[in-house]
């Protein structure tokens with residue numbers, strides 16, 4: 487029996503795992519993280535790589551470690567390529583390197599169990615967790631950290647033109663930079679349309695109001 491099982495090894499699952507180990511709430515032998523991917527945070531890496539993101543949209547105090555300035559202290563903050571703007575948004579490369587270091591220090595990869603959880607149920611004071619390869623795991627404490635990042639949802643209005651609508655979660659979309667027309671062309675075309683619409687609206691307004 488384990489003390490802790492974390493289902494989902496993304497950013498949140500790894501943050502909780504690191505906290506549990508770092509603050510000696512449990513040991514490596516008493517914790518497993520169950521996730522279908524080979525490595526921690528694979529979804530995060532895949533999606534952020536897809537959009538070619540250089541800097542995170544979140545500030546430097548958002549990271550997977552416990553001390554609030556862990557990421558800022560990881561690299562010299564005067565390194566202008568490491569952080570961006572007044573909120574010190576970290577570069578994706580720096581953020582990922584920091585995650586790697588935190589995962590190594592906590593030895594979280596030793597707790598990694600590749601698989602997909604298909605059933606969870608309570609049996610008296612324990613949780614039983616079943617994976618798609620037929621294994622069962624028993625634990626005292628259970629963390630669900632599965633997010634919605636696998637749930638591709640195309641809204642109704644977009645379904646008719648589904649050939650043109652690409653979802654970031656779709657396996658079919660490899661990288662935004664490979665889109666045709668390119669995302670820049672789409673933005674420019676939209677701005678031109680908006681500009682024409684504004685000009686027409688201004689003319690109609692002037693006609694109606696002398």
Ligand SMILES: Cc1cc2nc3c(=O)[nH]c(=O)nc-3n(C[C@H](O)[C@H](O)[C@H](O)COP(=O)(O)OP(=O)(O)OC[C@H]3O[C@@H](n4cnc5c(N)ncnc54)[C@H](O)[C@@H]3O)c2cc1C
Pocket residue numbers: 493494495496497498499520521522523527528529530533534537539541542543544548601602603604631632633634635636654
């Ligand atoms: C392109 C993009 C850019 C982003 N940029 C930022 C940013 O700059 N700053 C920011 O704060 N946030 C950003 N986000 C949001 C951020 O990625 C999410 O908030 C974060 O990844 C959620 O972490 P998570 O651990 O909850 O989920 P995930 O990273 O999705 O991890 C959940 C894990 O659970 C696994 N799982 C699901 N079901 C099961 C199951 N049944 N059994 C076992 N495992 C399962 C999944 O496979 C996955 O590995 C961005 C998101 C995207 C898509």
